[in-house]
Amino acid sequence: xTIRQLDYDRVARALDxxxxxxxxxxxxEGIRQLxxxxxxxxxxxxxxxxxxxxxxxFQVAEGAYNAALSYYNQMGYSLVTLGDVEELWEERPQxxxxxxxxxxxxxxxxxxxxxxxxIWGNHDDNWRYPDQVQKHLVPVYGGQMLEVREVTLFRVIxxxxxxxxxxxxxxxxxxxxxxxxxxxSRLLVRYLWRPFQRLTKIPSNTPATDWQLRxxxxxxMYKWTEKRQKMVLIAGxxxxxxFKSLADKSQIQKEINSMRxxxxxxxxxxxxxxxxxxxxxxxxxxxxxxxxxxxxxSGVEAEIERFVSQRKPSYFNxxxxxxxxxxxxxxxxxxxxxxxxxxxxxxxxxxRNILARTSLRDVYKQL
Numbered sequence: 001x002t003i004r005q006l007d008y009d010r011v012a013r014a015l016d017x018x019x020x021x022x023x024x025x026x027x028x029e030g031i032r033q034l035x036x037x038x039x040x041x042x043x044x045x046x047x048x049x050x051x052x053x054x055x056x057x058f059q060v061a062e063g064a065y066n067a068a069l070s071y072y073n074q075m076g077y078s079l080v081t082l083g084d085v086e087e088l089w090e091e092r093p094q095x096x097x098x099x100x101x102x103x104x105x106x107x108x109x110x111x112x113x114x115x116x117x118x119i120w121g122n123h124d125d126n127w128r129y130p131d132q133v134q135k136h137l138v139p140v141y142g143g144q145m146l147e148v149r150e151v152t153l154f155r156v157i158x159x160x161x162x163x164x165x166x167x168x169x170x171x172x173x174x175x176x177x178x179x180x181x182x183x184x185s186r187l188l189v190r191y192l193w194r195p196f197q198r199l200t201k202i203p204s205n206t207p208a209t210d211w212q213l214r215x216x217x218x219x220x221m222y223k224w225t226e227k228r229q230k231m232v233l234i235a236g237x238x239x240x241x242x243f244k245s246l247a248d249k250s251q252i253q254k255e256i257n258s259m260r261x262x263x264x265x266x267x268x269x270x271x272x273x274x275x276x277x278x279x280x281x282x283x284x285x286x287x288x289x290x291x292x293x294x295x296x297x298s299g300v301e302a303e304i305e306r307f308v309s310q311r312k313p314s315y316f317n318x319x320x321x322x323x324x325x326x327x328x329x330x331x332x333x334x335x336x337x338x339x340x341x342x343x344x345x346x347x348x349x350x351x352r353n354i355l356a357r358t359s360l361r362d363v364y365k366q367l
Contacts, residue, residue, distance in 0.1 A: 011174030015233075018173055022153035034154040034166055034333065036360055041333040042072045042341075045082035045170065046320035048123065049103065051095040051103040055349025056087070057322040062103065064322050064343040065326045067350035069106040077334070079110040082236045082318060083121020083170030093126060094213075101140075108141040116141075118148045121170035121185030121237065156364065158336075164230035171221060171317070173177040197347035215236040218317060230367050234316045234331060241319035241329045243340045243356040244363070245311045251298035256280060257323040313363050316340075329355070336360055 026032065034041070047065065050056025058065075072079060086096045097104060110116040118125040124266050127133050128147035138146050156167040170220065222245050225233045263273060319329030332339040338360050345353040 007174075007216060008220045008223055011217065012224045014174035015221070015224045017151070018151045018169055019167060022151045022167065023228070025149075025151075025177075030161040032152065033152050034156050036158045036163075036336045037107075039333065040075070040077040040173055040335075041080055042068075042077045042330055043080040043082055043168065043234060043318050043333070044068070044077060044321050044328065045086045045121070046239055046322060047081070047300065048084055048320075048322045049085040049096050049100050050087045051091045052099045055090050057324075058087070058100075060324065060326040061322050061328050062100070064326055064350065066103055066106055068328065068330070068343045068352065069103070069110075071352070072136055073109050073113075076115075078115040078117065079107065080120065080168065082105070082121040082234070083119045083172075084236065085118070085121075085130065086124045088124045088126050089122075090215070093121055093132070097136060097140055104140045107147065111146060112142045112144060116146075116334055117152060119152065119170055120148045120150060122172040122175075156360070158361055163361065164232065164367060166232045166234065168234045171217070173287070174220070175217065191243045205355065214240045222311065222315040226312055230364055232316065232363065232367070234318065236318045238317055239320040239322075239353070240317065242315060242317035244313035244358060245315045255298075288338030312367055313358070314367055321326045333360070338363065 018264055036053070036220065044065070047058050047061075048056075049058045052059055069079070074345050086093065088096070107231060118127070127137065128150065130147075133148050137148070138144070150167040151167065154168070155162050156164045156166050215238075218240065221233060221235055222242075225231055225245075263269060316331055318331050319340075321328035321330070324330075327342055327344070329342045332341055339357040340355045341352045342355055343350065343352050346352045
């Protein structure tokens, strides 16, 4: 599977525009630095908090997310929520806020300590409007002023020297349904998909062909970073973790195992079988994408070979905080490293599991 050039161009133009807005923001507010060894960030995205009904994908992951927030707050991390934190295509703000008082309290502790950065996504783009933030979010975050941004640019510092740039945004930029036609898409979700989902309890993050869209968009975002010097992009949106520009295989393996267990308890369930088939199809694509190739190949195989062997470690994706088995994934920036983490751990305990880690200094040396 390859991404169409038209899709790539649209995403590239949208990311160019987002970066330009981040630079303008920097000129107004001053440079925002990220020190490799003194700063500690944890980045989560795509919680999709709902109203505790059949359309709410976050409920199963609430325990893991709350445990993670407690841990990172105690350890002095700054929290970055990278968009789609609330599911506002399906719900109005107040039912969501009232459904998760504990989670909002935990997030507010970071904000009140001056360690909270919030980005809006396509499913919570209400927060692009300051009056909506003031009305709904400020009261639950302790009454302190809160700015929800589209994008933020960090200048990465190592020992006082700037070694590169870090751009963080949600990642929906350039998609027709999420960016260009978001108002229309929101109406479809709220009035057509939501009633069906509440009735069937089908999670919204596993539609039949969604994995192809996820990987196409991940490739588009990577290709944009590939053309830039000393630039790392961290995004969400696709619900699939990416580390050093490669899809993380361990998370999808865990999802397949969980789905097989569910299917063994409900043999003959067509919806579960369909979801398992889609996960296994996605798994086969990831393995094909990442395995070494022989020389002399052409066409699609040659493109995949070039993409794997020559790609730069410039693109990272948080994954999401609403996996059907209750897992969450995120990215840590701490101690000079960038890490992909999952909660809970492999034993189901409310501890983090580090899936991948590497030196940020080494990442920038390769860019």
